Amino acid sequence: MKAQALHGHLDALLLAVLEQGALHGYAIIEALRVRSDGNLDLPTGTIYPALRRLERAGHVASSWSTVNGRKRRTYELTGSGRRALSDERAGWREFSSTVARFLGPDEPPATPA
Template sequence: MRAEALKGHLDALLLAVLEDGPQHGYAVIETIRDGSGGTFDLPTGTVYPALHRLERSGFVHSRWDTVGGRRRRTYELTLTGRQVLSKEREVWNTFSTAVSTLLARRPWPATS
């Protein structure tokens, strides 16, 4: 699935992935891919700019770590990010319920 299909939902997915604890950028990409059964295989050019945007908004913060001699940036959810994620979940639940209802096969009443 193309990254454009996630437009408007990418930030919520990134926040959700970081909910259980800090992850470096590539681990975020792997978690999204693995957690979606491979449906969302997002390129780095989509994920990293979104993580930077979330950091500028105060929803995540990052730090540089060195692991095995390699530097990598680790991202972590902030308290504000947790609050935003909670609101995003509410919005998603309302949206997905409405879409599922409309997409269900059923005879619709005739309109006049």
């Protein structure tokens, strides 16, 4: 799946990944790939700008650490990020429910006579 297809949803996906705990950038990319059965294999050039955007918005906090002599930036959800994720989930339920009325079942809905 291409990053463009995720337009408007990437931030919510990143917040959802971080909901389970702090992760460094590569682990976030890997979590997206694994949880989507390989459908979300997104490049770092897509993920890192989105993480920085979420950090500027106050939804994510980051810190630097050194692991095996390598510096890593770790990201974690903030209280604001948890609230934003909750709002994103509510919006997604409404959106997917509405779209399902058109694209869900194979049978067209009954038309009033």
